[in-house]
Amino acid sequence: MGEVILTMKDIDKSFPGVHALDHVSFEVCKGEVHALMGENGAGKSTLMKVLTGIYTKDSGTIIYEGKEVTFHNTREAQDAGVVIVHQELNMIGDLTVAQNIFIGREFMKGFRIDDKKMIAESRKLFDELHIDIDPQAKMNDLTVGKQQMCEIAKAISHQAKVIIFDEPSAALTEKEIEDLFAIIRDLRERQLGIVYISHRMDEIKVITDRVTVMRDGTYVGTLITKECTKEDIINMMVGRVIYEEPKTKSLVPPDAPVVLKVEHLNAGRMVQDVSFELHRGEILGFSGLMGAGRTETARALFGADPKQSGDIYVNGKKIEINSPEDAVKAGIGYLSEDRKRYGIVVQKSITQNSTLACLDRYVNGPFLNKKAEREITQKYIDELSTKTPGPDQLVVNLSGGNQQKVVIAKWLIQNCDILIFDEPTRGIDVGAKNEIYKLMARLAAEGKSIIMISSEMTEILRMSDRILVMCEGRKTGEIPIEEATQELIMDKATRNIQ
Amino acid sequence: MNRKKIRVFSDQRFIVLLVVIALTAVFMALSTGFRRYSTLLQLLDSGYYFLLMAVGVTFPLITGGVDLSIGTGMVCYALIAGTLVRNNNLPVAVAIILCLLMGAMTGFVNGVLIAVMNLPPFLATLCTCMITRGIGSMMNATPWPTGSQAGGWFHAIFKYVQGTGRRATQYPVGLILVVIVVLLMEFILNHTRFGRYTIAIGSNKEATVLSGISVKRYHVAVYVVCGIFAGLAAVAYAAATPTVQPGTGAGLELDAIGGVFVGGVAARGGYGSVLGTLAGVAVIMLLRVGLPFIGLQANWQQIITGLVLIGAVMIDIIKQRRAAIRQ
Numbered sequence: 091m092g093e094v095i096l097t098m099k100d101i102d103k104s105f106p107g108v109h110a111l112d113h114v115s116f117e118v119c120k121g122e123v124h125a126l127m128g129e130n131g132a133g134k135s136t137l138m139k140v141l142t143g144i145y146t147k148d149s150g151t152i153i154y155e156g157k158e159v160t161f162h163n164t165r166e167a168q169d170a171g172v173v174i175v176h177q178e179l180n181m182i183g184d185l186t187v188a189q190n191i192f193i194g195r196e197f198m199k200g201f202r203i204d205d206k207k208m209i210a211e212s213r214k215l216f217d218e219l220h221i222d223i224d225p226q227a228k229m230n231d232l233t234v235g236k237q238q239m240c241e242i243a244k245a246i247s248h249q250a251k252v253i254i255f256d257e258p259s260a261a262l263t264e265k266e267i268e269d270l271f272a273i274i275r276d277l278r279e280r281q282l283g284i285v286y287i288s289h290r291m292d293e294i295k296v297i298t299d300r301v302t303v304m305r306d307g308t309y310v311g312t313l314i315t316k317e318c319t320k321e322d323i324i325n326m327m328v329g330r331v332i333y334e335e336p337k338t339k340s341l342v343p344p345d346a347p348v349v350l351k352v353e354h355l356n357a358g359r360m361v362q363d364v365s366f367e368l369h370r371g372e373i374l375g376f377s378g379l380m381g382a383g384r385t386e387t388a389r390a391l392f393g394a395d396p397k398q399s400g401d402i403y404v405n406g407k408k409i410e411i412n413s414p415e416d417a418v419k420a421g422i423g424y425l426s427e428d429r430k431r432y433g434i435v436v437q438k439s440i441t442q443n444s445t446l447a448c449l450d451r452y453v454n455g456p457f458l459n460k461k462a463e464r465e466i467t468q469k470y471i472d473e474l475s476t477k478t479p480g481p482d483q484l485v486v487n488l489s490g491g492n493q494q495k496v497v498i499a500k501w502l503i504q505n506c507d508i509l510i511f512d513e514p515t516r517g518i519d520v521g522a523k524n525e526i527y528k529l530m531a532r533l534a535a536e537g538k539s540i541i542m543i544s545s546e547m548t549e550i551l552r553m554s555d556r557i558l559v560m561c562e563g564r565k566t567g568e569i570p571i572e573e574a575t576q577e578l579i580m581d582k583a584t585r586n587i588q
Numbered sequence: 589m590n591r592k593k594i595r596v597f598s599d600q601r602f603i604v605l606l607v608v609i610a611l612t613a614v615f616m617a618l619s620t621g622f623r624r625y626s627t628l629l630q631l632l633d634s635g636y637y638f639l640l641m642a643v644g645v646t647f648p649l650i651t652g653g654v655d656l657s658i659g660t661g662m663v664c665y666a667l668i669a670g671t672l673v674r675n676n677n678l679p680v681a682v683a684i685i686l687c688l689l690m691g692a693m694t695g696f697v698n699g700v701l702i703a704v705m706n707l708p709p710f711l712a713t714l715c716t717c718m719i720t721r722g723i724g725s726m727m728n729a730t731p732w733p734t735g736s737q738a739g740g741w742f743h744a745i746f747k748y749v750q751g752t753g754r755r756a757t758q759y760p761v762g763l764i765l766v767v768i769v770v771l772l773m774e775f776i777l778n779h780t781r782f783g784r785y786t787i788a789i790g791s792n793k794e795a796t797v798l799s800g801i802s803v804k805r806y807h808v809a810v811y812v813v814c815g816i817f818a819g820l821a822a823v824a825y826a827a828a829t830p831t832v833q834p835g836t837g838a839g840l841e842l843d844a845i846g847g848v849f850v851g852g853v854a855a856r857g858g859y860g861s862v863l864g865t866l867a868g869v870a871v872i873m874l875l876r877v878g879l880p881f882i883g884l885q886a887n888w889q890q891i892i893t894g895l896v897l898i899g900a901v902m903i904d905i906i907k908q909r910r911a912a913i914r915q
Contacts, residue, residue, distance in 0.1 A: 180795045181792070182799075182858075184790070193801065194801045202780065
């Protein structure tokens, strides 16, 4: 770890109604990977946006390479060597890799863009980083992991001295994360300052040198990674101790009836001959790497994607599911991993969202029965303890955890007994996660049956009664919770991969 | 090599080119009238303004936007400039420049409304469409000078006439102009910053902003370019139409936009080509001019154009679905 390259001191920033950053300080040294942690809304991204000129700070100073600086936009920050690799990938899918890397600073020959030189320079850059990507490929045709590598290559090509990674691993497979870490280590060797924002505790321990924790827009403290434990960091993040022990024993009675039986489900490359059973009151964890076909299985089962073959039995009766409508009729509800896109209408109220899927039950003739709508919504707000001033609150104003509860309410109002949770706690902070876990456990205890797709091993081990592991579109294992270990699951999740 | 070959065949521009050839062949086989040289001239005359509009609007469509003001705008500019030529002896050269300036101005207004004020393109250009139609309606019907009158030289940009009366031979020189314009704009789209950022805005505007590009400036420029082409189209329209009628022009932009989509611009934006637009416009022009020769009148032309458009957009959607499956 070398000298300090970047210091942010007493940074203050308010938005209307929110004190987003309250005199926060932060520093990065050359050759250091410095983790920035905190729950959602703690102010990590805001701090980095202030640094790179996307937001203007209200007060405070930024000292970079010994001089006080203020960047007015990302361009100025880039030119000075402070580059951010965004959480949502900052790339233009219809352009090629080389065109993306050099966007905004194309090599020119008069009026003409010198594409040849851009391709050659990209190739050089990739060689240097030991990345194997064709600079002439269209961005859209690359995997998320490779797109991320391009982003990093782009950052480095800016002669970056400080690189900020904003949740880089969120969409990567284990293998891709390893590649990413190799590159980060290489950058550290080269004496770059690296800021690493992530929610994943395991990664923080592996890759970072120091950890700075923020909470509610304030600076909590900085620890040296080697000298602290996971619990230390979590306690700083939430200010309270979290219980995160794995489940040791299935809570499903041995005589619980089978409520859902899927036989030989096939849907494209991602779902090949998948069969399983789900019991009443059971939480069945779907584990596997990113791209193992878990979401695809759920979507095919739910009728959201076409399936080629396969039989589905609900409560012993064979049913045809060709559309989500059929699935809902059979009592199956699906909570998408991408809430904002598939789960809720954010600009509408909780009531409107809750009853959206079964409006025909809340009508008087041609008119909506708003009173009944509000009553049922309020009932589930109370039951799920959704934090909101009332049922008329717009969903956009709720936190991620509470938005998730609105989606759950939507399916419960529908009388769905089989619920598929796809990454139920993605983008939800640690405190709210716990609440969702408790809620799921309660639903199961009340006799609902749950399929939980999750990429987080701790979540799988903590919640599931039984674990189904997939790899490359096939079921590769079914493990009772009593026998489940991280190693066993990983082994099955990588079974088909050479 | 093989992969390249497959790419050529699945390229929508190639498919559209085949359609152009097929349509020409069918019309020629079924109708002797269609085979005449005069039919080609007729097709080109009414094709120039149409193509110029389409080339211009290709750019907003690639950004994922649209420009509805080009049709009424075109007529409005032709009327204003024509009136000034008639009543105030404005030299035709100045009138042409005036058309381009008015187009650029409308484009600028569209661009500011869309890129700076964040109005949806449909709405912003609907406003300017109504405004230009209104202004156009205030004018009187105005013929620009005919070929034999003073100032009629501008006809020669599109059609060079040798001799007079019935013995005159007409050369469609406008075709050369069109090819140059199309190639120039194709080059600009693929090899200049303006073109690249046009694609980038259509593909992922947020990312383009975060790349440190002054997106607003380029986004406005896209509509200015489109407006200038509407101005050019006004000159071509004046050359093709004996008398420009006030209050007309609405709906012409939709034909042009349809042509661009037939030519393979992605409905979601982010992809397109000017060569494709040329091919797409050729299809629509062939239908418009060719169908009456085989006994199908204007209403049929509309229906068939609509069906062709559905087909073209389906190709785009199927391609995307395939790409999604590959992922």
